[in-house]
Amino acid sequence: MSHLVLGYPTLQESIATAEQYIAAGYEILELQIPFSHPTADGPVITQACRDAVEKGNITVEDCLGALAGIREKYPDQEIIVMTYLNRIFAFGLERFCLEMEALGIQHIIVPDLPVDSPQAHTILAQKVQLVPVLAANVHPERLDKLLGMGFDFFYLMSDFKITGSTFSLHPRLQEVIERIKTANPLARVGIGFGISTAEQVRLVTTHADYAIIGSTLIKAKMEGRLAEVMADLAV
Amino acid sequence: MNGGGYFGRYGGCYVPEVLIPALEQMAQGFEEIKSDPVFLEEFYTTLREINGRPTAFTPLPRISEKLGGARLFMKNEGLNHTGAHKINHCIGQALLAKRLGKKRIIAETGAGQHGYASAAVCARLGLDCTVYMGRKDYERQRPNVYWMELLGAKVVAVDDGSQTLNDAVIAAFKDWVANPESFYLLGSAVGPHPFPAMNTFFQKIVGEEIREQCLTETGKLPDYCLACVGGGSNAMGIFYDFLDEQSVQLIGVEAGGRGMQPGEHASKVQRGVEGIFEGYHSYFLQDGTGNIAGTHSVSAGLDYCGVSPILAYLADEKRIQFESASDEEALAAVQMVAREEGFILALESAHAFAHAFKLAPQCSPDEVIVINASGRGEKDLFITMRHFQEESLLTYAQYLLK
Ligand SMILES: Cc1ncc(COP(=O)(O)O)c(C=O)c1O
Numbered sequence A: 001m002s003h004l005v006l007g008y009p010t011l012q013e014s015i016a017t018a019e020q021y022i023a024a025g026y027e028i029l030e031l032q033i034p035f036s037h038p039t040a041d042g043p044v045i046t047q048a049c050r051d052a053v054e055k056g057n058i059t060v061e062d063c064l065g066a067l068a069g070i071r072e073k074y075p076d077q078e079i080i081v082m083t084y085l086n087r088i089f090a091f092g093l094e095r096f097c098l099e100m101e102a103l104g105i106q107h108i109i110v111p112d113l114p115v116d117s118p119q120a121h122t123i124l125a126q127k128v129q130l131v132p133v134l135a136a137n138v139h140p141e142r143l144d145k146l147l148g149m150g151f152d153f154f155y156l157m158s159d160f161k162i163t164g165s166t167f168s169l170h171p172r173l174q175e176v177i178e179r180i181k182t183a184n185p186l187a188r189v190g191i192g193f194g195i196s197t198a199e200q201v202r203l204v205t206t207h208a209d210y211a212i213i214g215s216t217l218i219k220a221k222m223e224g225r226l227a228e229v230m231a232d233l234a235v
Numbered sequence B: 001m002n003g004g005g006y007f008g009r010y011g012g013c014y015v016p017e018v019l020i021p022a023l024e025q026m027a028q029g030f031e032e033i034k035s036d037p038v039f040l041e042e043f044y045t046t047l048r049e050i051n052g053r054p055t056a057f058t059p060l061p062r063i064s065e066k067l068g069g070a071r072l073f074m075k076n077e078g079l080n081h082t083g084a085h086k087i088n089h090c091i092g093q094a095l096l097a098k099r100l101g102k103k104r105i106i107a108e109t110g111a112g113q114h115g116y117a118s119a120a121v122c123a124r125l126g127l128d129c130t131v132y133m134g135r136k137d138y139e140r141q142r143p144n145v146y147w148m149e150l151l152g153a154k155v156v157a158v159d160d161g162s163q164t165l166n167d168a169v170i171a172a173f174k175d176w177v178a179n180p181e182s183f184y185l186l187g188s189a190v191g192p193h194p195f196p197a198m199n200t201f202f203q204k205i206v207g208e209e210i211r212e213q214c215l216t217e218t219g220k221l222p223d224y225c226l227a228c229v230g231g232g233s234n235a236m237g238i239f240y241d242f243l244d245e246q247s248v249q250l251i252g253v254e255a256g257g258r259g260m261q262p263g264e265h266a267s268k269v270q271r272g273v274e275g276i277f278e279g280y281h282s283y284f285l286q287d288g289t290g291n292i293a294g295t296h297s298v299s300a301g302l303d304y305c306g307v308s309p310i311l312a313y314l315a316d317e318k319r320i321q322f323e324s325a326s327d328e329e330a331l332a333a334v335q336m337v338a339r340e341e342g343f344i345l346a347l348e349s350a351h352a353f354a355h356a357f358k359l360a361p362q363c364s365p366d367e368v369i370v371i372n373a374s375g376r377g378e379k380d381l382f383i384t385m386r387h388f389q390e391e392s393l394l395t396y397a398q399y400l401l402k
Helices: A011-024 A043-055 A060-073 A085-091 A093-102 A118-124 A140-148 A173-183 A198-207 A215-222 A226-233 B017-034 B037-051 B061-067 B086-099 B113-125 B135-140 B142-150 B165-178 B195-203 B205-218 B233-242 B309-316 B327-341 B347-362 B378-388 B390-401
Strands: A002-005 A028-032 A078-082 A107-109 A153-157 A188-192 A210-212 B057-059 B071-076 B104-109 B128-134 B154-158 B224-228 B249-257 B273-277 B280-284 B320-326 B368-373
Touching: A002 A011, A002 A043, A002 A215, A011 A028, A011 A060, A011 A226, A028 A060, A043 A215, A060 A078, A060 A085, A085 A093, A085 B273, A093 A118, A140 A173, A153 A173, A173 A188, A173 A198, A198 A210, A198 A226, A215 A226, B017 B037, B017 B086, B017 B165, B017 B195, B037 B086, B057 B205, B061 B071, B061 B327, B061 B347, B071 B205, B071 B347, B086 B113, B086 B195, B086 B233, B104 B113, B104 B165, B113 B128, B113 B142, B128 B135, B128 B165, B135 B142, B135 B154, B142 B154, B142 B378, B154 B165, B195 B205, B195 B233, B195 B309, B205 B233, B205 B368, B224 B233, B224 B347, B233 B249, B233 B309, B233 B368, B249 B309, B249 B327, B249 B347, B280 B309, B309 B320, B320 B327, B320 B347, B327 B347, B327 B378, B347 B368, B347 B378, B378 B390
Parallel strands: A002 A028, A028 A078, A078 A107, A153 A188, A188 A210, B071 B368, B104 B128, B128 B154, B224 B249, B224 B368, B249 B320
Antiparallel strands: B057 B071, B273 B280
């Protein structure tokens, strides 16, 4: 599963990168709608978001247009949209969900939206699912509560850090994954934050369904080495 | 307040899941200490021992006479140790951190007053302290950086974004995500639950003291209470005890900066729009498409994009009125209070005074206006000196470099 920021460095180039990811066979695309202050992201993704917002003036509408283009060309590609709450709050939560539904997007990731908050209820009343982003410190009772709410895709932070940090895998994640899979064998689990080598991809996918690669690919794009880095990451 | 830290629809706890255990632990700890006589005794004793509370309630007779109209008083929170009201909530939160067994404190700071107070309290309690400060604030409030470091805190200049308070808050949250066992000692009545309620709880002593002092001095409650509004800690401090006193008019004064064009001010209640950011639902200065906008104020402590969800709620309820004072008006107020009454105000606090000086002449002589002097002005030495005596500042800088 691979991640990019829509509108970075330009809308056209981000669409081209998405196509490159699809061609390389990434099963899921995680496409981020840029926000001026991505509070849970590290320096690389923050920079990409800033550039998209400040230089490109990229709006939610622009991103929806890009998503529609990708969808038209790749009707079966699984896409997860990621963004921060204020961006879609300003756009209108219900309106945003309807747009997602029309685009055939089933999951969205909103890291600063607890999935049991009033705004999450507004979203969950529509057809789109939220992806809880959990870390190794999630209390068992809280995890059971979320499992009881019927989520079917979980994003786990590899460790206590922000995106783009040095990779490490927290030992307690194994337990979290087992609890998820026991409660719902069909639930899918991805692990992300800091993954930068094929070896790490292999390690992560022995535990989870997906390794999520973000900052490494965006940094590679910044440095003009995307094809090379994608080849290095292939497993 | 209703459940989950909501004030009407404002407030809440909008944070990544990784921070929820820490915030739940903090909220539970806060619930316990609110009615724990042992904790409260320690809190009030500490306020007395290191801040010398109650702080003075000082008449401003010369200015009152000059302006004509209401009698003006100031509540001098600048007399607190480290020079501002910030240390009230630092003592409360640090004592809670201790009780929860925390060893490491994270804080953000704008003007440096909250960081300075955090560093001092952490030194006294033997807690490790890391303070995040936007690079621009780090440069413009340099004296406070030095004090924090002398007190043993680690001060991290944040180069991200606009390099002001907002960026410091984000950097502090990122540190907390990486170190969820640390205690985040947030510096205003903003952020996710329980911060706004907790901050107000530790600051409300300001209004409680004013109630008694004003009754003793004037035989009545204030007709008006004024405070500057950055995030809202000093404002909630002075307002809270009077919320149910309908005769007391409450006025929050925001930074008018250089004018009301976007990016030139920090008047979020008056010019912001509803949003959810940095953990809470409130008014934020935004660009119209859900991005957070830039701010400007001559005072680092007011130069922030958001405002307390409690103030947002009370603004909607029309319980608190909001006004602005410009950079120039604040600087003029500093000069006026210095010359006429002998006090050097923090630039933040001077915003509240600037509005009080417009209000007083419209009032009758039996009316009483109380202004929160949230901090003293020594920290602004290089900013106000550049404004009032640029030549002397340059001469002094050259002398230091010799
Ligand atoms: C002296 C003083 N007053 C006011 C403020 C503004 O903060 P708040 O609105 O939380 O009181 C600050 C913030 O740094 C300050 O140092």
